[in-house]
Each structure stands twice: as structure tokens, then as C-alpha cells.
Amino acid sequence: MMSRESRSNEVAIVARDLVKSYGETEAVRGVSFQVGAGEVVGFLGPNGAGKTTTVRMVSCFLPPSSGSAEVFGIDVRTRPREVKAMLGICPQEDNLDPDFDVLKNLLVYARYFDIPPDVAKKRALELLDAVSLGDRLKSKVDALSGGMKRRLILARALVNEPRVLILDEPTTGLDPQARHSIWTRIRALRDTGVTVLLTTHYMEEATQLCDRVILVDHGKILLDGAPTELIAQEIGHTVIEAWNHTPEFTAAARALPGRLEEIGDRLFFYPEDGEGAERFFDERFPDQERQIRRATLEDVFLKRTGRALRN
Amino acid sequence: MDLLRNISWRATRVWRRNIDVFLVTLPIEGLPTILEPILYLLAFGMGLGSLIGTLHYQGRVVDYLHFLAPGTVAVSILFWSYLEMTYASYIRMYYQKTFDAILATPLLVEDVILGEMLFAATKSLLAATVMLGVISAFGLVSWPTGLLVLPIAVLGGFFFAGVGLTITSMVTNISHFTVPMSLFVLPMFTFGGTFFPLDVLPTWAQPIAWCLPLTHVSLLVRSATLGMPHPMIPYSIAYLAIGAVVFGILALHRMKRRLVP
16 A cells, blocks of 8 residues: 555644643653644554643644644744644534534634635535535534534534644544444545544554554654554564463463463464464364454554553 | 733634624523613612612712612623623533634634623623613613713623633632622622612721722712712722723633643
């Protein structure tokens, strides 16, 4: 698959050594990255890793304690109005206006961007059609389902025709249908050349949508690369998961080239030669309960951020 | 001043958003807020008025209803601004996340704060206009000086907006608003020159009453509706104007720390 960055050399976002501290605690501890124009980049990390804080600094919500960031060459600290005019922001929480109906939410929002009323109306109707809310124009926000609210927030973020779309956990709490419909919309936007920066802790979401993922934990970047590259580099191709296993099986797996991990009652074996290992187990331990599967981003995530529970 | 660097006309976008909501909710929320001062006027005016009849104000004999009516206008200026900037602003900020939504657009905290204050002043102006019409119907306004109530309402509205937003910036739970309500607003409501002249208070209490902002709003409104100049007028205007700016800046400073920490 051709990397999307190669299509254009323009840089959409540059962050240099961003730090955010609250008193003694440092939420973000020196984060630098770049996003090319038209790229879809996902920030991955456990709760409290600093991904939302980083994204909020880039989108002029939080002033960085130190470091700098630019969006299409414009400094977020000195010219926030110009930066925000180029951004479409989907927050984690629902902050739709409950006093207005669906259409009015978009029209009022468009006014903040100085979009003339007739243009705003035309664009709002198109966007609401695109997110399948065209028949709910007069509905109160409170009458919408969680998935509809998310779609409305997405439509609202697009009302200023942003060059960069910022999505903070766009599908958290949605059912699979709603999630896939949001993904479809994001992919359609990507194809029109919009740059997308998103945060998520769904690995599947990152794999589905992102050209590149940036894994953060404890306020620092751990990894930065294309999902397939990261999986190949960190895990390999195959994972063999076994349960109800005997000490003999564990010993045999340990003797093979690869990495072994025992978590609770499960054994995770990341073989260097997946097919060879599987053939070997088939011959020697045909009755051992196990599954062989492709390595995923989740394996990378757990390897690098550990399995300890976060807040 | 660095803090005021980002003040812009974009504040009117926030004002406009609030006006749009206001027009939607007016039939439900507008009625009690307007009825309340009219109720005071009727109850205190007809009830107490029949007992008191007339009183001495600024060396003149004034009919009690004529004295009381501007007090009820002052009270509506206070409540329409203060309640909007405390409970209602807090709901917008904390529960509805409206400020967060606005801050994702080219608008800044400065626009939010100024837009909120503009809206509060507009509400005070509306309330004063309606109240002026009501008391005028009872023949309690002297014209054309009565028209001066309108700029006074805007000034008072800005002052109470600054105070209200400063309190809102500090509050972490909506129930905390009862504290400034019982320690500041209600004492002011009763002792702020609304229902009786300050010179009936004991000598020690008079300076305290003069510190209350509502005293100055009452004084200005009363001077306008009675058509009687008062020697304190310049001081009252200065008090409210300076206070509006000081509390406005304080609210902005604190809201910046709260919204974009």
C-alpha cells in the first residue's frame, strides 16, 4: 500500500517538544511530531497517556507550558483565531446546544466562523444529508440517539470546510453500526484530501483509519509509524495464544525462536517463524487448546504500554 | 493592557447565540421574572403604601408608591443580569459545555466573557424597559427624565454581570450559588435603597448600605423616574462604571484560568 504522505509534501501540523504541566505533574513531557497534508494520523495510548492533552494543545484549547506547534505554518500560540478557522474539532464530550434543533446547531456554529447565513444554510443541509440527519432538521438535540449526536457533531465540525479535522475519540460508546458509519464518513473525508488527527484507544479504529499511528504513554511518544510497519517491527507476523497448557508445552514453546509471555491463564507466543512453530505444535501437541492469529496493533500496544490497569 | 488585547467584535456572536436561545425560551422564563417585581409593587405598594402614605426623600414629600416603583426597576436590573451570569452561565459552561464548543471556533475566551456580559446587560435593559412601561402605566414616572433609566439599566447590567461571572468562575458546584445569594444579593435586595430611604437606617448601618451596588442603581433609577437630581449621581455612576470594568476584567482573568488552564 502506498503511503498517503507521498502524495503531497506539504506539512499540515508540526509540534516541537510540547510540554504541558499542571503544577507538579507533567501531563505531556516533550512531544514532537509532524502530520503531512492529507494524512490520517491517530494518537493511541491508555487513559491518561497525554494524547488528548497533546491534541488540545495543537488545536489552541490549551496553551503549551513550553514547546511550539504550527498548523499550516501558523503558530497556535500567537495566532489562535487563524488556526482555529482551519480546524474542524469533534470533542470527546457532547457539547451540542440543547436549546436549538439540529439545523440551528449548525447555523449558529457557522456564525462563529463568519460564514454568511445563506452559505451556511446550504452547507448545513448538505452536511446533514451526508450524515443521514436530513430528515431530523427540526429535532431537538436531546431527542437524538448517541450515534446521531456523534454524526451531528461531525457535521458541525465540517461546517467551516476545515483543512484539518481533529477527532477526539470519535466513536467511544457507539454501537457497531454507528461506529462503522462514522468510519465511512471519515474515510470519505480522507479521500477529499482533508488532514485528520484523531485519538482513540480502539486498535481496530486505528488500523482501519490511520495511515500512521503515534503511540503515547506517560506523556511521551513511544512509537510513530504505519500500523503494518509497527506490527511487523514490534511483534512479527503471527501470535499463538494457548490456554489450559501444560508445563511441557510452555517449555517446548520457550525452546523455539520467538518471544513468550504468560498472562493469567494464557500463554502468548510470538514466534519468529509462525508456520514452522504451528507445524511443530501440530505434531508434538495436537490436543493443546490454542489459536493462531495474525499479530495486531493491540499486541503492539500491550507490549509497549504494559498490561497494568490504568485509572 | 495585555489581558484586553484580544477584545473584539466577535463577542457579538456569543451575544447573538444567547439572544437566539432567549427568544426560544422567553415564553417560559420571561414571565416569572417580569411578574416578580410587579408583585412587589402591588404587595408593598398597595399594602405598605396604604400604611405609610408619604415619606420624606431629599427634602421633598414623596408618595410611597413613587418612591418604591424605581426600587422595583432596580431590582429587576439586578436579577435579570445577576441570575443570567450565575446559574445560567454556569449551566452553559459546566453542563452544556457551550463555552467549549465556542472555543473550538475562531472565538476566544475574551469573546465569550464579553458576549455573556453584553447579553446580561441586554437582559437588564429589556427588564427595565418592561418595568418602566408598567410603572408608567400606574403614572409613577416623570418624563422625559424617565428615559434615563435605560442607560442606567445597561450600566447596572454590566456591573452585576461582572460580579456574577466572577462568582461563576470560582464556583465548582451549582449549589454553591446559594452562598453569595444569601450573603450578598438578598441583603442588597432588602437594604439597597429599594424599599425605604437609607436615612431611616441607624447611623452605623448607613455607610454599609452605601457600599452596596444596588443602592447606587436604585439612586440613579429613582432620580430618573422622580425627575429629581441627587448630589450622589456622579459618584454612583463612577462606582458602577469602575466596578463593571474591574469585575469584568477579574471575571475574564479567572475564566481564562478555568477554561484554558
